[in-house]
Amino acid sequence: MSNEHVVVIGGSHGAAQLVASLRQEGWTGKISLVSAEPIVPYHRPPLSKTYLAGEQHQDEILIRPANFYEGAEVDLVLGSRVIAINREDKSITLHDGGKISYDKLALTTGAKVRRLALPGDHLQGVLYLRDLGDVDRIRQFTGNGKHAVIIGGGYIGLETAASLKKCGMHVTVLEALPRVLQRVTAPQISEFYMRIHREEGVEVLTGVVAKSINGEGLVESVSCENDLRLKADLVIIGIGVLPETKLAEDAGLEVDNGILVDEFARTSDHDIVAAGDCTNHFNPLYQRRIRLESVQNATDQAKTAAKSLCGKLEPYRALPWFWSDQYDVKLQIAGLSQGYDHVVVRGDWEKGRSFSVFYFLKEKFIAVDAVNRPKEFMLSRRLLAEGRTPDLTRLGDDSIPIQDLLKA
Ligand SMILES: Cc1cc2nc3c(=O)[nH]c(=O)nc-3n(C[C@H](O)[C@H](O)[C@H](O)COP(=O)(O)OP(=O)(O)OC[C@H]3O[C@@H](n4cnc5c(N)ncnc54)[C@H](O)[C@@H]3O)c2cc1C
Structure with missing residues (x-):
């Protein structure tokens, strides 16, 4: 491992976590991070929130300070788009024709916006x-x-x-x-x-x-x-995103609504791992393949991918969670609600700004949307991860603490 070179393609949540985790897990070889973006990885969520509103500056949204990468001996190749992965000679080709060789490769290419073709879509603004x-x-x-x-x-x-x-x-x-x-x-x-x-x-x-x-x-x-x-x-x-899978597809990796990875974040080529928005993985908690678009998934899956590259195969089984900030309202989501057949609401959603919606499928608790209710979100995260379901007949009574509604 000491002489091997990991090349990470991508410059966001997945990439930043992957390079940090590689060092934490004991990777002593060379690490390069190649990103199409001209700056070190930054938090994307503030872009539509505090950064757009002018409440935060660029320096304040960096995932890690710029000098972290120097300290961790990560070679940064910024502002450089990768245009091909050459699996035969284990190298990547950059947009300017340059080549970088790898022993192991990590794809954290994320997602790209879904475009809407409308007359006038080329206009400035x-x-x-x-x-x-x-x-x-x-x-x-x-x-x-x-x-x-x-x-x-x-x-x-x-x-x-x-x-x-x-x-x-x-x-x-x-x-x-x-x-x-x-x-x-x-x-x-x-x-x-x-x-x-x-x-x-x-x-x-x-x-x-x-x-x-x-x-x-x-x-x-x-x-x-x-x-x-x-x-x-x-x-x-803002009509959604598509996984950025072109490089992987062109290189012959298996792709189906995201780069297919196993529970160890390995692609169909075991010298290549992938993490984040670009991937599609089997989630053991929900017993189906999913593609997630969240900081949680990019970060947690990158940790799994880094471990795999270091020879420590630990399955990825994190509970998905997400948040959204609008005005004074913090929505926190745990679990996946798709396919639910029943909801229970706690709190006044028609007039107030604090309530939770609990989602069930065949009486099994599968997800929560907690609006300005951080405690219910935290507790729900724990219950969902443990596969526990609160008593749904009394859950809607906001005067009963949820702790009193837990089935044995
Ligand atoms: C405005 C906005 C707000 C969001 N808010 C939230 C939120 O509140 N909570 C939440 O959980 N999630 C939120 N998300 C989603 C979250 O940001 C993404 O899930 C997360 O960024 C995924 O990280 P990633 O590393 O997988 O990919 P991305 O963030 O998509 O990054 C991919 C990186 O790869 C680079 N890249 C791609 N192809 C190449 C190539 N060929 N060569 C070199 N570099 C390449 C890209 O330039 C980019 O830097 C938000 C996203 C946006 C855009």
């Missing part, structure tokens, strides 16, 4: 939000009293709406489906978010499909299928 460069571009079109239209009522769209509102903009969110967050939450959570955005002065239009973006050079408005025309100085499209 029509943007997506995935990395720091995107926010810096968005900032050129923000300003007190200006109009922003956000296409897509998912977490990123809603967080962006809240942050732009803080910047003094008039904000409209367009969601094609009947409710925001429809694909990922119960109706109570969707209705709650529609209410709080409206209370904060954001216009949320559901069941409305954007038809074209209009302007000459600069964006001026968005036309919708119901003939509505919305003034716009800025349009942000």
